[in-house]
Amino acid sequence: xxxxxxxxxxxxxxxxxxxxxxxxxxxxxxxxxxxxxxxxxxxxxxxxxxxxxxxxxxxxxxxxxxxxxxxxxxxxxxxxxxxxxxxxxxxxxxxxxxxxxxxxxxxxxxxxxxxxxxxxxxxxxxxxxxxxxxxxxxxxxxxxxxxxxxxxxxxxxxxxxxxxxxxxxxxxxxxxxxxxxxxxxxxxxxxxxxxxxxxxxxxxxxxxxxxxxxxxxxxxxxxxxxxxxxxxxxxxxxxxxxxxxxxxxxxxxxxxxxxxxxxxxxxxxxxxxxxxxxxxxxxxxxxxxxxxxxxxxxxxxxxxxxxxxxxxxxxxxxxxxxxxxxxxxxxxxxxxxxxxxxxxxxxxxxxxxxxxxxxxxxxxxxxxxxxxxxxxxxxxxxxxxxxxxxxxxxxxxxxxxxxxxxxxxxxxxxxxxxxxxxxxxxxxxxxxxxxxxxxxxxxxxxxxxxxxxxxxxxxxxxxxxxxxxxxxxxxxxxxxxxxxxxxxxxxxxxxxxxxxxxxxxxxxxxxxxxxxxxxxxxxxxxxxxxxxxxxxxxxxxxxxxxxxxxxxxxxxxxxxxxxxxxxxxxxxxxxxxxxxxxxxxxxxxxxxxxxxxxxxxxxxxxxxxxxxxxxxxxx
Numbered sequence: 255x256x257x258x259x260x261x262x263x264x265x266x267x268x269x270x271x272x273x274x275x276x277x278x279x280x281x282x283x284x285x286x287x288x289x290x291x292x293x294x295x296x297x298x299x300x301x302x303x304x305x306x307x308x309x310x311x312x313x314x315x316x317x318x319x320x321x322x323x324x325x326x327x328x329x330x331x332x333x334x335x336x337x338x339x340x341x342x343x344x345x346x347x348x349x350x351x352x353x354x355x356x357x358x359x360x361x362x363x364x365x366x367x368x369x370x371x372x373x374x375x376x377x378x379x380x381x382x383x384x385x386x387x388x389x390x391x392x393x394x395x396x397x398x399x400x401x402x403x404x405x406x407x408x409x410x411x412x413x414x415x416x417x418x419x420x421x422x423x424x425x426x427x428x429x430x431x432x433x434x435x436x437x438x439x440x441x442x443x444x445x446x447x448x449x450x451x452x453x454x455x456x457x458x459x460x461x462x463x464x465x466x467x468x469x470x471x472x473x474x475x476x477x478x479x480x481x482x483x484x485x486x487x488x489x490x491x492x493x494x495x496x497x498x499x500x501x502x503x504x505x506x507x508x509x510x511x512x513x514x515x516x517x518x519x520x521x522x523x524x525x526x527x528x529x530x531x532x533x534x535x536x537x538x539x540x541x542x543x544x545x546x547x548x549x550x551x552x553x554x555x556x557x558x559x560x561x562x563x564x565x566x567x568x569x570x571x572x573x574x575x576x577x578x579x580x581x582x583x584x585x586x587x588x589x590x591x592x593x594x595x596x597x598x599x600x601x602x603x604x605x606x607x608x609x610x611x612x613x614x615x616x617x618x619x620x621x622x623x624x625x626x627x628x629x630x631x632x633x634x635x636x637x638x639x640x641x642x643x644x645x646x647x648x649x650x651x652x653x654x655x656x657x658x659x660x661x662x663x664x665x666x667x668x669x670x671x672x673x674x675x676x677x678x679x680x681x682x683x684x685x686x687x688x689x690x691x692x693x694x695x696x697x698x699x700x701x702x703x704x705x706x707x708x709x710x711x712x713x714x715x716x717x718x719x720x721x722x723x724x725x726x727x728x729x730x731x732x733x734x735x736x737x738x739x740x741x742x743x744x745x746x747x748x749x750x751x752x753x754x755x756x757x758x759x760x761x762x763x764x765x766x767x768x769x770x771x772x773x774x775x776x777x778x779x780x781x782x783x784x785x786x787x788x789x790x791x792x793x794x795x796x797x798x799x800x801x802x803x804x805x806x807x808x809x810x811x812x813x814x815x816x817x818x819x820x821x822x823x824x825x826x827x828x829x830x831x832x833x834x835x836x837x838x839x840x841x842x843x844x845x846x847x848x849x850x851x852x853x854x855x856x857x858x859x860x861x862x863x864x865x866x867x868x869x870x871x872x873x
Contacts, residue, residue, distance in 0.1 A: 732765025
């Protein structure tokens, strides 16, 4: 009975103390695509992606009822760094759903006009972003004023605070009402003073992500003892969390411990558990991270990446595909330096070993017949044009009509009486570049993996294009760092699509990582050598550009984008077909708004690919 009554009281006091409004909540997931488009339309950096921010304990002053119920002590603040714009995963700050949605839109506008990094205080930079956004888009002023009025109504009044906190709160209120009027935030002098209440209309500073460098080995193993500790961030899933760095314990055998009660916590925190090899991984790790105020990061001399690379070592020469040549050096774009590094990557041409010619698989024969019959209508054909002013033969029907017209007293001087032969030709070439990274080993259904879908797609596409007579080539790529980008020769432009080509398609297997820029540059060279009026580069992908070294995040996206820009300058028409459902967050920046399509059902790719080809070639 006591537990029942206690549960009722807890639910009552928690519901009464909450200051947010769940019934009017707006989720980021519902607006993520719209906000990304709006951010770029308002002038924001097109290379940034929109992602959810993590909730953190703010430590600000709360109302007494919230302190009793232990609520309203955490918030998710918007922030902006070089790669990501992070927004609250949900906004329920106002009782009006429209205002919560407007807050998302305002944060997008403010982020698009965030000033360049400088030594200015956070409150000054926030006001400057506000002024720049209102100046660029005066129509946002009415919406901004409504948000300010609603925000001030939800905040604790300065009269209910100590003098130091009240001074800060009045400065924030003045800065919100009159952006640019406050040059400095008053300092807190009282020892027990609380931090400032979160300001939902402003973007908060984003700490440097040094923790990610530890996993790559970019940071030195030894640091100066007097180095000042600074806040960091680590990633768990798609969120970022505040982190603090600590030293890795030197105890190699955690079982040899003195029986001291204070040692038990350290042993539990730092025991080395290889989660990648655990049969039963912690399913609640993300929930635990959400509840923690700060994660602890330790630098271990044994990097986890080295254990992963053990399984991704190159196979022996007898088992691996056959390398053709010594490799081709290619450049790579460094977006931070804004320069093209010459001969930075090496592309190794590969061909499958011991391939046996095979017929078309049985399950593909029926759709192949259908596609061949549809695409046969696109094949070049000769046809007679009637009633032409000149030609190789007389048009008997036209001559009879002309004679009958003359007898009837009518005469048409422009009428023709000859037959002319017209030869229809298709002057185009297509190169299909397939992503053969390790992620293609994932299952998309109970029967098919991604690599199986790619194989079937290439076989059906080859059958369809063979019926048109168009020139086409199939290649695949994967990578293992910059010095080993594997470029698979499946079918070149000069080779026929026969049983041997089908055998090479069937021999395709998942490779390593996705250094997409190098693959596109090699494909651009091959396709650029074709003397066709229309040269189409079709890219089949299942994920974001990525490799073991620094080729990840925005670096890989920007290098791929620059490779595509060079392809368009060479007269090519690139187009991406992806099954990555998150592709809408980065593909518009790389390919443009009309340069890609996302397939929700990967198993549709074999039939969708020929249809997309028909649309892209204007038939």
